[in-house]
Amino acid sequence: MATTIERSTTSGDGAPRPPRDYTRGSERPVGGFELWMWLFMRISGIVLLVLALGHTLIMHLPSGGVDRVDFGFVATRWASPFWRSWDWMLLTLALIHGINGLRNITLDYVRKPGTRFAANMVFYVLGFTLFVLGTIIVVTFDPSNWPPVA
Amino acid sequence: MASRLRKKQKDDFGTAYRGHEGQWSWMFHRITGVAVILFLFAHVVDTAVIGWGPEAYDRVTEAYKNPAVHVLELGLVLAVLYHSINGMKVTLIDFFPSLAGHIKVVGRTSAIVFVVSAAIVTGIMTKQIIDLL
Numbered sequence: 674m675a676t677t678i679e680r681s682t683t684s685g686d687g688a689p690r691p692p693r694d695y696t697r698g699s700e701r702p703v704g705g706f707e708l709w710m711w712l713f714m715r716i717s718g719i720v721l722l723v724l725a726l727g728h729t730l731i732m733h734l735p736s737g738g739v740d741r742v743d744f745g746f747v748a749t750r751w752a753s754p755f756w757r758s759w760d761w762m763l764l765t766l767a768l769i770h771g772i773n774g775l776r777n778i779t780l781d782y783v784r785k786p787g788t789r790f791a792a793n794m795v796f797y798v799l800g801f802t803l804f805v806l807g808t809i810i811v812v813t814f815d816p817s818n819w820p821p822v823a
Numbered sequence: 824m825a826s827r828l829r830k831k832q833k834d835d836f837g838t839a840y841r842g843h844e845g846q847w848s849w850m851f852h853r854i855t856g857v858a859v860i861l862f863l864f865a866h867v868v869d870t871a872v873i874g875w876g877p878e879a880y881d882r883v884t885e886a887y888k889n890p891a892v893h894v895l896e897l898g899l900v901l902a903v904l905y906h907s908i909n910g911m912k913v914t915l916i917d918f919f920p921s922l923a924g925h926i927k928v929v930g931r932t933s934a935i936v937f938v939v940s941a942a943i944v945t946g947i948m949t950k951q952i953i954d955l956l
Binding site for chain 2: 701715718719721722725726729730733734737738739740742743744745747764767768771772774775778799803806807809810813814818819
């Protein structure tokens with residue numbers, strides 16, 4: 674895991690930075706893993722614009738918002754492979770996008786390498802656990818395990 | 824204002840932009856991003872409870888159906904909305920660098936899109952809160 678990050682205009686350990694050219698947009702990593710993550714954040718962001726914003730608007734705005742959500746609502750919704758796939762892709766992309774965002778924030782604010790490593794490991798383990806939990810539920814959920822009470 | 828912020832800033836650690844265009848949207852983007860990922864952690868768990876049956880799941884979703892939680896919910900929806908719109912602004916500028924020359928226009932357009940859509944969302948969700956009272 675790289676603890677340093679190459680940025681096009683950063684000079685590193687507290688040395689004065691060269692003046693930034695603000696007409697050139699935000700800093701982009703020069704190459705390697707960080708450049709791929711930079712690209713991933715933007716591509717997944719475009720997909721999440723549909724998946725996450727769509728999910729948020731659909732669930733919170735029409736006909737009473739989340740007040741209509743209960744077991745029956747989810748059972749009906751997940752009867753459709755379309756919504757199961759939507760939710761699983763949303764789970765996956767949002768976790769990676771969000772945890773990489775947290776990692777980026779630790780690069781800015783957590784300066785001790787050991788502390789930063791520990792913080793990032795907590796995020797990775799939590800993210801992976803939630804990914805596994807969410808995947809198991811969204812794939813295996815079967816409402817017929819709980820027949821309706823007569 | 825930009826120059827005042829620049830003078831005050833002895834160390835620019837953690838404050839890219841240093842008072843230039845984009846300083847505030849950069850900060851709001853971080854705050855809303857952290858808020859949304861923290862909610863996502865909780866939301867994966869509360870949704871996973873459905874694997875334990877209707878009784879357990881309905882007990883969990885019941886927690887979301889009260890006016891105080893609806894106020895937090897409005898905050899969450901606004902955070903997702905802001906992060907989406909500002910994220911698209913950032914992506915557009917990064918993929919079409921010539922837009923950076925019109926940063927003020929792009930920034931204001933994105934702010935206006937957010938304010939208008941936020942007003943609509945707030946209107947709809949405030950009605951839900953009032954209906955619950």
